[in-house]
Amino acid sequence: MDTRTGQAPSSQLPLVQEVIGLWVQMQSRLQAHFAALAAEHSLSAIQAKVLLQLDQAAPVTMRALASRLQYDPSNLTGVIDRLETIGAVQRQPDPRDRRVKCLILTPAGARMRDPFWRQLTSEAGPLGQLTAGELRQLRAILQSATAGPGATAGPGATAGPAE
DSSP: TTTTBBOGGGGGGHHHHHHHHHHHHHHHHHHHHHHHHHTTOOOOHHHHHHHOOOSSSSSHHHHHHHHHHHOOOHHHHHHHHHHHTTTTTEEETTHHHHHHHHEEEHHHHHHHHHHHHHHHHHHHHGTTTTTTHHHHHHHHHHHHHTTTOOOOOOOOTHHHTOO
């Protein structure tokens, strides 16, 4: 790897392409698993992602939430409307700017989110066929890949309900 450009030597390009293809396949399997578990809890995948990003103590603005989820803010409004209708989230004015709405997880939202989170984290899903040693290797590789130049903590970096 050329640390100045972040590019692999051309001799590694076919291997990089194969890894990217496998990565995309695994990402699809993980997303399908996530969506299936969300559906078991009567949530859409995006509703489940929203609930995982919120807690009861720290309100978050719609803009910040959309950024965390890498989701268009205008599309997020409908998702929040549905979650508010079922009592999972509550909108409240931002204390610093009353024009801005913040979101907070309600107790009902926590009751929806927590069993989903427990099931998501207690089932191995698509990674279940790997041994503990393979999982440790994968973790080390992913930590190395995400610690490189330009790495940022994206959605899911701290995903999960606040304890």
